[in-house]
Amino acid sequence: MKALSIRGLKKTYKGGQIALKGIDLDVEEGDFFALLGPNGAGKSTTIGIISSLVNKTEGQVTVFGFDLDTQLSDLKRQIGLVPQEFNFNQFETVQQIVVNQAGYYGVPREVAKERSEKYLKQLSLWDKRNSPARMLSGGMKRRLMIARALLHEPKLLILDEPTAGVDIELRRSMWDYLEDINKQGITIILTTHYLEEAETLCRNIAIIDQGTIIENTSIKRLLATLNMETFVFDLAPNDNDETTQALTLEGFTWRIVDGHTIEVDVEKSQGLNRVFEQLSQQKITVLSMRNKANRLEELFVNLVEKGRQPAAAGA
Amino acid sequence: MQSSISYIALKTIWIKECTRFLRIWVQTLVPPAITMTLYFVIFGSIVGERIGEMGGRPYMEFIVPGLIMMSVITNSYSNVASSFFSAKFQRNIEEMLVAPVSPAVIIGGYVGGGLARALIVAIIVTCVSFLFVENVNIHNLLILVITVILTSTLFSLGGLINAVHAKTFDDISIVPTFVLTPLTYLGGVFFSIQLLPGIWQTIAQANPVLYMVNAFRYGFLGVSDVNVGVALAVIIGFNLVLFITAYTLLKRGAGIRS
Numbered sequence A: 001m002k003a004l005s006i007r008g009l010k011k012t013y014k015g016g017q018i019a020l021k022g023i024d025l026d027v028e029e030g031d032f033f034a035l036l037g038p039n040g041a042g043k044s045t046t047i048g049i050i051s052s053l054v055n056k057t058e059g060q061v062t063v064f065g066f067d068l069d070t071q072l073s074d075l076k077r078q079i080g081l082v083p084q085e086f087n088f089n090q091f092e093t094v095q096q097i098v099v100n101q102a103g104y105y106g107v108p109r110e111v112a113k114e115r116s117e118k119y120l121k122q123l124s125l126w127d128k129r130n131s132p133a134r135m136l137s138g139g140m141k142r143r144l145m146i147a148r149a150l151l152h153e154p155k156l157l158i159l160d161e162p163t164a165g166v167d168i169e170l171r172r173s174m175w176d177y178l179e180d181i182n183k184q185g186i187t188i189i190l191t192t193h194y195l196e197e198a199e200t201l202c203r204n205i206a207i208i209d210q211g212t213i214i215e216n217t218s219i220k221r222l223l224a225t226l227n228m229e230t231f232v233f234d235l236a237p238n239d240n241d242e243t244t245q246a247l248t249l250e251g252f253t254w255r256i257v258d259g260h261t262i263e264v265d266v267e268k269s270q271g272l273n274r275v276f277e278q279l280s281q282q283k284i285t286v287l288s289m290r291n292k293a294n295r296l297e298e299l300f301v302n303l304v305e306k307g308r309q310p311a312a313a314g315a
Numbered sequence B: 001m002q003s004s005i006s007y008i009a010l011k012t013i014w015i016k017e018c019t020r021f022l023r024i025w026v027q028t029l030v031p032p033a034i035t036m037t038l039y040f041v042i043f044g045s046i047v048g049e050r051i052g053e054m055g056g057r058p059y060m061e062f063i064v065p066g067l068i069m070m071s072v073i074t075n076s077y078s079n080v081a082s083s084f085f086s087a088k089f090q091r092n093i094e095e096m097l098v099a100p101v102s103p104a105v106i107i108g109g110y111v112g113g114g115l116a117r118a119l120i121v122a123i124i125v126t127c128v129s130f131l132f133v134e135n136v137n138i139h140n141l142l143i144l145v146i147t148v149i150l151t152s153t154l155f156s157l158g159g160l161i162n163a164v165h166a167k168t169f170d171d172i173s174i175v176p177t178f179v180l181t182p183l184t185y186l187g188g189v190f191f192s193i194q195l196l197p198g199i200w201q202t203i204a205q206a207n208p209v210l211y212m213v214n215a216f217r218y219g220f221l222g223v224s225d226v227n228v229g230v231a232l233a234v235i236i237g238f239n240l241v242l243f244i245t246a247y248t249l250l251k252r253g254a255g256i257r258s
Helices: A045-051 A072-080 A092-102 A109-120 A138-150 A168-183 A195-203 A219-224 A273-281 A293-314 B001-022 B029-053 B059-089 B103-130 B140-164 B171-185 B200-202 B209-219 B227-252
Strands: A002-014 A018-028 A032-036 A058-063 A079-082 A158-161 A187-191 A204-209 A212-218 A229-233 A253-257 A259-268 A286-291
Touching: A002 A045, A002 A187, A018 A045, A018 A204, A018 A212, A018 B001, A018 B171, A032 A045, A032 A168, A032 A195, A045 A058, A045 A158, A058 A072, A058 A293, A072 A204, A079 A138, A079 A219, A092 A109, A092 B001, A092 B209, A109 A138, A109 B001, A138 A158, A138 A168, A138 B059, A138 B209, A158 B200, A168 A187, A168 A195, A168 A229, A195 A219, A195 B001, A204 A219, A204 A293, A212 A219, A212 A293, A229 A273, A293 B103, B001 B103, B059 B140, B059 B171, B059 B209, B103 B140, B103 B227, B140 B209, B140 B227, B171 B209
Parallel strands: A032 A187, A032 A204, A079 A158, A158 A187
Antiparallel strands: A002 A018, A002 A058, A204 A212, A229 A259, A229 A286, A253 A259
């Protein structure tokens, strides 16, 4: 069954700004789906329409078969939303926020209190249950919004940049938690600016730019289209302390970063062995090697630039 | 099924609203007690003794129902206007918008909160009035209760509509300052409209607050400048118009959905 199905979705804001130009999108039940795009691409508008915070101009949206126009209450019950910005009452306590949210979905207060213990403990917020939300750190506020979205036990969790401004350690723990609940059967749609996040967590991906879906496929398939990667080599110093001065690499495009570091563009057909062979022949030791950029990031930039070319040409 | 879900949602909004104004009781419940004490001291005791009787009652007794009603009006209005606008401003109104909560339930929850605060304030002001009035006899408890509930509902709805339209905090203070206060002061809180000369009596009857104050005064003292049946009909009519307006605005998502 499809967790989300969107057909011909259009949105024009008052004043004529076109946010969505008629997008089609499907997300299967149980999927971990990434919706990527640059700022102003239409991601938040799409999420806003699905969660009924934004009125659509045209098109059809169904969530687990429930239609946005005719079965709104049923549709809303399927969704848990974690918005980009903190949108809870800063003066309410952590537990009040989550229990009240469950109440809006018709969860009786006693049941909501029991569930609040479960989810606040899972998200390491139980000790803070009686603290006003304004006293929480940024990371805690993000986790509070996840707990709030889960309390009515939705089948589809939508997260709009959930790890923005969160430190690396906390981000990793949030990833683990999201992976866990996805394994338990909750379908997750994620928008993020951290492409590493999408690559690590998500199975399928849609890239949206200027109100149009420019790519919709699996992450694996998308990464397979990547022909060239740039590697950074850290080299051991030689006697002159300038390892890269006399270095040559036949058949590769490469650049000197500093006296001990080079960047090499390697096409898939070339392989890395030839680089190592040539460095060995010149008696150069490689201390370490890494990808210059996140692989998905390169693809993302390429796709967005490619998608904009006709418009730019016509301008 | 849907009705039980709506009931839980309604109860949740109501509890949330009551928790809010009780948490800040120094800002919400204490000021009306102090303000009304001053009114009783200045207008009732000091000025009132020189006025004598009004509407066949000692002046102090005459103004008690009006002052209670004035507190009910201002507290109902400001409770809902400030709470709903804050929810809009902080965007936590979205908590309700993403959930299966109908506009009627949102209205019911917020109006219920306004009503609860207004009733508590009414009880506080009534208790304060006991310090100044020796014999308080209630003429018609049913009319008294119906009037206070309908009036509080009416001004809670008004506060909600104001908050829906408001874009800044200034916008929710304009109506109380420039509309509510003049209407309340000219609505027969401190005087009987029979004291007004000719045409001004007719003009005063266009003021809806006059009907609320007089219906409430009738419940308290058994005296009124207007027919109580007409007064209640006017209040119910305004309630219906404001409810339909508020419902339509929320259904359309005016000011809260893009």
